[in-house]
Every structure is written in structure tokens, then in C-alpha cells.
Amino acid sequence: MPKIAMLSTGEEVLYGDIVDTNAAWLSRVFYEHGFSMSKRSTVGDQRTALLQEMVMLSLNLDVVIVNGGLGPTSDDLTAEVAAEAADLPLVLNQAWLQTLETFYAQRGKPMPDSNIKQAMLPEGATVVDNPIGTACGFKMMINDCLFYFTPGVPSEFKKMTLEQILPDLRHEYPNQQGRVCRRLYTFGLSESGIADTLSSINLPPEYELGYRSYLPFIEVKLFGPSDDLELGSRVLAMVEKLLHTNVVSVDQPMLDRIGHLVETHQPTISISEHATKGYLASWLQDNEQIEPYCGATWVLGYKTASPLDRNSERLGATLALAGATKSNCSSDIALSTGKLEDGEFSVALSTPKGEWGQTLKLQRSYNAQSIKTVISTVAGDMLRRYLDNKPMFPDYGFLTRTNEIFVPTDQLT
């Protein structure tokens, strides 16, 4: 089992201006491929700190993934310091210089001189191609330790890791037992609540559960050997059974699940938003299967009291809004979110079968974005449940339902 470390560079990571999402992602992906990380370190852009860390790592580990510091600016020192650590000169990589010139030529621009720096690599280093950016990745040995150098831009870093570094490592270390991670997305439960519920399960050897919590979802991860997927599926089914009503999707985010259902049933959808301020339409449309029908989604303002706003009965207002939107747009389905008042909001769904509406209360305060996310998720979940013939009003642990209503079509006035 190789000892692997990640070295993240850059003031902005060291000083926490940006969260090192690359590091979290890398640990996860490596783990799934049977490579576990034994340490991670972060240094800023000071030459000596960087040099010292590279040397220390090279003496104590087998593989090091260095991330960041390959940019054109003078504070990006990684390649230079790598050369110093290996006691090699920097040499101009003609092939990569060519790539850079093409990159800029295609955009009809002269290449800034500062970019030439990005083609200077330690002598003998092997290029790790970056198909989407100007930073050139490379690999080289430093004191018998295999170093991979990667750019900080997440999209570039991830693509290079998956397409080049991982295959390379699997070739170097062919006997690593692969692990797979199955994911189950829940909405409305607390992590400790889930843990208690699942504590009753006797996991087979080599299987373990993990949790990843990010508003508004908690992801339940089942890790297991990659050579018995069938057993893994059985365990996952058991987990799903125990969490049933709060499971929104399996092995795919909820939005992908909704997109799949929309693709299958092809409903036309219209949307009216108060509390979500346009975020609901924006979020749903991140899945290309979903888009508002009939030319318009309404994002209702707050200042002006439309007749609906004046309606004292919040749930009724939101239900009426969904109905009005559906008929104005003559769409199959309409979603609406009502105003948020004292942490309480209503969400409604109007369909050919009838209209569902519910009022929920947040149990704690959230920032503006989180509120839009939570409310949009409830609306999305109603759409998902309707298309999937699931019960419409599950118990959302962290939301208190204060009101709910269903009006079948034949009772709609």
C-alpha cells in the first residue's frame, strides 16, 4: 500500500480564503480506487516553505499529489521549486509553448508574455496534459518519491486526476483493492438521527457507512469492495428501507432524479415564486430536461401587494397561485412558493389530479441563499413525489409542517 499525500499550495488556501475542495474530492476519489491518503499539507507561496515541504514529503512518502501554483503569475512558484527540490534546471517545453500559443490564437489574442512561464518545466519531467487550461501538469521523481503536479482550477485538476493520474497509479500499483461508494441522498433527516436508525444494521465485513452533510441534503455513503456489487446493492436496499420516506434519490442527486422523471413523463411545467425569488426556476433548469413552459415563470416581488399577497390565508394563497399559474400557462403542472414570514412558508403543486399545498416552518435561521435552497428543495421534492407516485407529505425532520391540503380536481372550484 503506497503512502500517499497531497500538498496544496497557495496563500488563498493556506489562509482559508477558499475552501480546499480539491483536497476533499481527491481523498474521496482515491479512496474509492483503493488508494488512501495518509496526510495532507498546505503551504503558501513562500519559496522556502514550499521547498522544505516538498523535500520532507519526498523523504517520507511514496506518492505526492501537488495542487496549485502552476499559474502564470510571479507568486506561482511550484514548477520552479520542484526543479530546485530535485536539483534540476527549468527548461522550456516547446510542445507546451505551442499548446499555449494555439490556445490564445484560437481566442484571437496575443499570448501574454507571463504565460511563457507556464511552459517552463523541470528537466526530464513528463507532461500531464491539461486539455482545458493553460497550466501544464507534470510528473517527476524527487528522492524516489513520485510527484504529480496539478493546477488548482478544480475542473482542470479533476479531469487530469481521473483521466491520467489514477490510471497511471493503478498501473504502478496494480494490486490495490478497489472500493466502491454507493450514495443515497436524504432530505429532512439529521446526521445523528440517520446514524441511530442505521445502527441496527449488521454490515458485512469490508463494508462501512459514511455521512456527508451539506444543506439541504445528507448523503449516506456505503463503502464496499468493488468486486461484489450485488451484495453492495442488497445492503444499500436495506439502508434505503430504513430511511424510506426521506430518501430522495439513489446514486444520483435529487435534481438528476427529477430530470429523469420529467424526461419520462414529459409534463409541461410552469412556476411562480415568492420566497425563492427565481432560484427555484434557476435550479430546476440546471437539469436540461427541465424548463418552464409557456414562456414565463413569475418571480413575485415583495413590495407590491398583489391580490394574492393580501390573502390572509397563506396556504390558500400559494395554492391559488399554483392554480392560476397552471391555467395562465395552460401547462400540465405548476409549482409555486409563497412568501416567507416568521420562518414559515408555503409550497404548492397544481396537477391534472388535483392540487397539493403545505406550510412548513424552519426550525432555525439560515442565510438568504440557504433559505432559497431549502424551499426550492421542498418544491422540487413535491414535483418528484408527484411524478413518482410517492406520498406527498413526508416527515421532514428539520421542518415543522404546520398545515397541509389536497384538493382533488373534481373538487376544484
Next chain:
Amino acid sequence: MPKIAMLSTGEEVLYGDIVDTNAAWLSRVFYEHGFSMSKRSTVGDQRTALLQEMVMLSLNLDVVIVNGGLGPTSDDLTAEVAAEAADLPLVLNQAWLQTLETFYAQRGKPMPDSNIKQAMLPEGATVVDNPIGTACGFKMMINDCLFYFTPGVPSEFKKMTLEQILPDLRHEYPNQQGRVCRRLYTFGLSESGIADTLSSINLPPEYELGYRSYLPFIEVKLFGPSDDLELGSRVLAMVEKLLHTNVVSVDQPMLDRIGHLVETHQPTISISEHATKGYLASWLQDNEQIEPYCGATWVLGYKTASPLDRNSERLGATLALAGATKSNCSSDIALSTGKLEDGEFSVALSTPKGEWGQTLKLQRSYNAQSIKTVISTVAGDMLRRYLDNKPMFPDYGFLTRTNEIFVPTDQLT
């Protein structure tokens, strides 16, 4: 200047299941007090990895802040490993045992035996008091390096850092100079472009520039001593002058700047969105000063060809949309985003002075969210420039302007 590192412990940090907010916080606070962090490392709960890291740090740094692993459970190894690293026995600290017993007595509970472990400290270590928790902080020398051991619970960690560790360090290193960071937000420039432009500046000693790039902005950071803010402002003004048309705000994000301008001029605003799908309204409203007027923002769908969509002239269509939205809503200002086709989009602003519209082309492909972010930022920037009396059509480096138009009110038909 002491060489300072932070060592974070715990699987959940190493694997990125939780974000190490303590590390980000510590780096910032230390920096402001003139102590800058030279590295940070993270290891899991394996004894050997932890021991090796402590020893390596002790040999290469002056001060190390260790965070986490002081809990009562068996996987919390920090104190034990610290003793091993210094080759000292663990001894029971009577004073802290007393503190623990009082802690539980006050809560009318017996102290679980497992907590006794929390009063076992390396021989000769000095207690760093934890006024709010059961984990005992302590400091000790390992190989001439000063180690502070702190609990992972953020509230406890922060209180101990501010009230005990920082004063202690200021006493050890009385001559540290505090630093401040000024920020300048740019839109449309590349990091290398900015670096080239600013390379002409001769920074005063002790001043340095840093960059933080996150779509769609690039933040230029000016670090300098905290005792000469006036000089800092002069340098910042120089930087702003050089980047002029692309600077969207200083020491505050662009959205805050727009919010400030809206608060000052109190315009009523309405919005119609194609390409931004509701994100523009949603994003602008993250600033509470801004909300769409007249009860509605329209998010136009794609499937249905409204008369406007059929208009072959994309810029004209978007301009007309802004005008129509403004008059329908009888608002002072209307913003509109047109369809995105082949990476090309139009954005328009209708105002009492007239209507501005521009068509821009993305120079590379972005994911769905990034596209909405970029287009919304252009729209927001038009609003900002209008309210701020700035030129409306700056050169956005990473966007190619293919068309632009201004129609003064008296020429509007």
C-alpha cells in the same frame, strides 16, 4: 519572525467530510496579529502518522498549534502521542481532574471514567485553560519547538486562541507587526492580464499583492502593515487606476456595491430573463436592498417561441424585452437577458435616460451554473455602471463584444 504551523487531526478533516474552518480562522486571526502561518498539515487518527508529523514539525518550526484529538474516546490520541514525541510519561493533572469533577458536579452528573483520560497530560506540560469544555488544552516544548494543543470544538478552540495563545505569543514575540488586507474586485480580466498590468507598480516595502480568482471575479488583494492605512489607500488607488474599467468594487463584493447604489438612488427595478433562467433575480435579491418591482419578474421559457423569441435580431429582441418589461411594470429600470445561442448572449438595460444593449460571446464553454453567473454579472454590472455614471461598455477580457447599442429616450419610438 517565528515559523508557525498548524496541525489538524482527525479522519473527518483528512477526508474532507468536514471543512477545517478552525484552520482558516486561525490563519486569518494570526495574520492580523502579525503572525503568519508558514504551513498547515492534516493527519488522521493513526498513531504513527501523528507521531511522525509532530516530530517533523518540531524539527522545522518554532511554533505549532495542534488542533483536535483531545476528547475522551480511544481514537483521540493527541496527548498520548505528544508525550511519546517528547519522550515523556503521561501524568495525571490533579488540577484538571478537579476541574472536570466540578464541571460534571455542576451539571448534577457523575463524571464518566472515560473523562479521566482528559486530565492525563505529558509530564511538565502547562495547562491552557478551556473555560467552556472538558478537553484540557496544554503547551509544551518538543525539540525546542513550542507546541500548543487545542480541542477541535470551534467555540473552545477560538476562545482559547484569543484569550490565551495569542497573548502568550505576543509576549514571546513582542515585535510582530500587524497586517491588513485590502481587496479590489475586478470583472472581465484574466489573472495573468492583471499581473502584467500591475507589474509596473513599485510596491513600498512590506506591501505585497495577491490574487484570488473565482468565477466570474478576480480579487486583487493588497497586504500591508496595519499601522499606515493612509499609504495603503494610496497604493490601492494606484492599483485601481491601472485596472480602472474592470474594477467593480473596492473592499466589498460587487453585489454589495450594487445594493449600496440602489439604496442611494432608490430606483424601482423589473427584470426579464431568458439565459439566466431566474438566477439574475435570485442573485440580485441576495442583497436585501434589491428586489424586483411591480410584482413580477419574468423568466422566459425556451420551448415556446414568443413573438420576441422569433425576432431574428437578437440584440433588438433583448432591448425590446427590457423596454416592454419596464413599461409593463412601470418601473424606473428594467434589466433583460436574451437567449444564449452558440455561446452568444445579449443583455439590455432600459432606463429613464434611454436603453443600452450589448451582445457578448463566451470564449470558452462553462457549466450551466457558471453561464448563469457570468451573464447575470454582466447584467448586474450594467445596472451598477448606470447608477454610478460609469461607461456602459468596458472591455471584458474574457467576453468578446459582438454588438452594442444605445438609444436615448428621445429617440425611442
